[in-house]
Amino acid sequence: METAKLQNRLIITRCSAKFKAVAFAISVRAKENMRYAISCVKIDGDKIIATDGKRLHIYQNPLFFADCAPGMYEVIRQTKSEIDLLLKENVELPFPKYEDIIPTDYTDYFKSDFGDETTRTFPISQALYAFYSKGIGVRIEHLTPLNIGENWQVFFGAPDRPILCKAENIYEADHERDEHFMAIFMPHTLDAIQFLSTRPIETPVLPIA
Numbered sequence: 001m002e003t004a005k006l007q008n009r010l011i012i013t014r015c016s017a018k019f020k021a022v023a024f025a026i027s028v029r030a031k032e033n034m035r036y037a038i039s040c041v042k043i044d045g046d047k048i049i050a051t052d053g054k055r056l057h058i059y060q061n062p063l064f065f066a067d068c069a070p071g072m073y074e075v076i077r078q079t080k081s082e083i084d085l086l087l088k089e090n091v092e093l094p095f096p097k098y099e100d101i102i103p104t105d106y107t108d109y110f111k112s113d114f115g116d117e118t119t120r121t122f123p124i125s126q127a128l129y130a131f132y133s134k135g136i137g138v139r140i141e142h143l144t145p146l147n148i149g150e151n152w153q154v155f156f157g158a159p160d161r162p163i164l165c166k167a168e169n170i171y172e173a174d175h176e177r178d179e180h181f182m183a184i185f186m187p188h189t190l191d192a193i194q195f196l197s198t199r200p201i202e203t204p205v206l207p208i209a
Contacts, residue, residue, distance in 0.1 A: 008087040021059040028055040037093035040072040058182040106155035114146040137188035
């Protein structure tokens with residue numbers, strides 16, 4: 001069984017093509033129960049979205065979520081082999097307006113390979129150097145969820161604007177299979193990054209309502 005749909009539930013096993021995509025998205029959901037709206041994930045058309053207020057992950061695929069009910073899902077269980085999502089009804093607080101913070105005007109970018117679960121931290125270290133060479137400070141925990149074996153384009157603007165990381169797999173013979181990964185987070189100043197090991201600093205939050 002790769003994916004099972006029960007009453008208002010979506011159970012995805014590791015052998016499903018959806019598993020990596022859903023795991024990527026929900027890796028940044030808020031863990032605090034007091035922030036219930038963003039401790040859930042959202043399925044919106046052909047996208048699944050999650051945020052903790054400091055990072056935003058989006059995965060888009062026309063095939064994966066076409067037969068899933070749209071709405072907010074609670075993560076009931078997540079293991080290395082299975083993800084169990086429950087559709088929540090009558091959620092009082094709305095999910096943030098994630099579309100409003102996706103940058104659309106960036107022209108500067110560089111390419112980076114964050115590796116996969118077998119290569120561990122070396123490609124991420126190279127990516128950190130690429131950020132720093134552009135004068136951009138980032139926290140390594142913002143990059144580790146991108147360690148999924150994709151080739152990323154990293155777009156950036158002014159120091160107070162979000163960083164946009166995009167990875168796309170385009171299938172010329174069948175565009176219905178096209179898939180898009182997206183990660184958005186705020187940069188740090190390089191001065192702040194220099195003292196991360198000795199001084200706790202507050203991670204900048206996304207301008208998300």
